[in-house]
Amino acid sequence: MHERLQFLQEKLTAKNYRVTPQRLLIMQIFCDHEGEHLSAEDIHRLVQEQFPEIGLATVYRTLELFAKMGIIERVHFGDGKNRYELSQHGKHAHHHLICIKCGDVAEVNEDLLERLERSIGEVYEFDILDHQVKFYGYCHRCRRGESK
Amino acid sequence: MHERLQFLQEKLTAKNYRVTPQRLLIMQIFCDHEGEHLSAEDIHRLVQEQFPEIGLATVYRTLELFAKMGIIERVHFGDGKNRYELSQHGKHAHHHLICIKCGDVAEVNEDLLERLERSIGEVYEFDILDHQVKFYGYCHRCRRGESK
DNA sequence: CTGTTTGCAAATGGTTTGCATAACC
DNA sequence: GGTTATGCAAACCATTTGCAAACAG
Numbered sequence A, B: 001m002h003e004r005l006q007f008l009q010e011k012l013t014a015k016n017y018r019v020t021p022q023r024l025l026i027m028q029i030f031c032d033h034e035g036e037h038l039s040a041e042d043i044h045r046l047v048q049e050q051f052p053e054i055g056l057a058t059v060y061r062t063l064e065l066f067a068k069m070g071i072i073e074r075v076h077f078g079d080g081k082n083r084y085e086l087s088q089h090g091k092h093a094h095h096h097l098i099c100i101k102c103g104d105v106a107e108v109n110e111d112l113l114e115r116l117e118r119s120i121g122e123v124y125e126f127d128i129l130d131h132q133v134k135f136y137g138y139c140h141r142c143r144r145g146e147s148k
Numbered sequence C: 001c002t003g004t005t006t007g008c009a010a011a012t013g014g015t016t017t018g019c020a021t022a023a024c025c
Numbered sequence D: 001g002g003t004t005a006t007g008c009a010a011a012c013c014a015t016t017t018g019c020a021a022a023c024a025g
Helices: A003-016 A021-032 A040-052 A056-068 A114-124 B002-014 B022-030 B040-050 B056-068 B114-125
Strands: A072-076 A082-086 A095-099 A106-109 A127-140 B072-076 B082-086 B095-099 B105-108 B127-138
Touching: A003 B095, A021 A040, A021 A056, A040 A056, A056 A072, A056 A082, A082 B072, A082 B127, A095 B114, A114 A127, A114 B040, A127 B114, B002 B022, B022 B056, B040 B056, B040 B082, B056 B072, B056 B082, B082 B095, B114 B127
Parallel strands: A095 A127, B095 B127
Antiparallel strands: A072 A082, A095 A106, A127 B127, B072 B082, B095 B105
16 A cells, blocks of 8 residues: 555656655555546545645646556546546456446456457457456346345 | 438337438438447538538437437547447447557457356356447557558 | 646536527427 | 427536646755
8 A cells, every 4th residue: 555655656756757745645545445436526525635725637637647657547437537547557457347227337357358359459450458348237236126 | 321211210200209301411421421430520510511500419419319219329439529330239339449559440340259248247247238348559550550 | 946746717628508499290 | 389309609517728836856
């Protein structure tokens, strides 16, 4: 949890970016909310609890910086806003199960797509570097008629 | 091509929506541009060539109506705007190869995902109804260093 | 100190909405 | 003729940008 902040500091320093409390705090928020898919507004609200004077623009600029540095990834669920999650160093974490009833988003961490990716790459002469896969349907709760 | 317009008319009438030249024309545009992934603005521009007085709002309202009726599908490529394509009745057409260099979007029509979908459905107790898969990388032209 | 980063407010761009008019049935 | 659909303009919402002040190195 801690080591991630240290890692961030090193990476920032290495690229001549400055280590600021805002950047550290936003990173902290990501660590405290792993597995969630936060929007910029979510992050702004959460950071404000500890640092009320932070501006939304700073959050956006930080998210862009982190994304550019490969620390976080942007994911799109088609609800009009971007969402962000920590990148899982090397591993893809872009298999999402999205419940069309309760809106719950679960992650599938297995890299079952690898074989598919390889064959598509061959057939279509396409060098695949990354992918994003979304499955829409009913989650285990909703399929049983439970509410969230 | 024609039969699609007739199909649209029947579906509109059946649901007590009105058959208007704007709606027919937008459908025509989709038929004339199969395989492309048009944004609302693209469609507005194309329709305007034949019907200059159409408003952007009408385009948006029509797209929403068509999507609600299942005639078209919304797809998101993460460039900030929605894109639309004709639904392929029953078949998924949501495997996209997106070139991160030239921006070209190709479709993969095979339903290679079916097995994967089945096993994920079992493991995660998730009823999968639809999916959307995007592969990002270099297309055959860009990988050879050609320009578009 | 010097250049980067921040906060604020204003601008932007895609999409939605209110309302009076026009068009379908 | 009654209701739905359209066009226009204004509203909206997520995101971006300009700029002067604050801050890291």
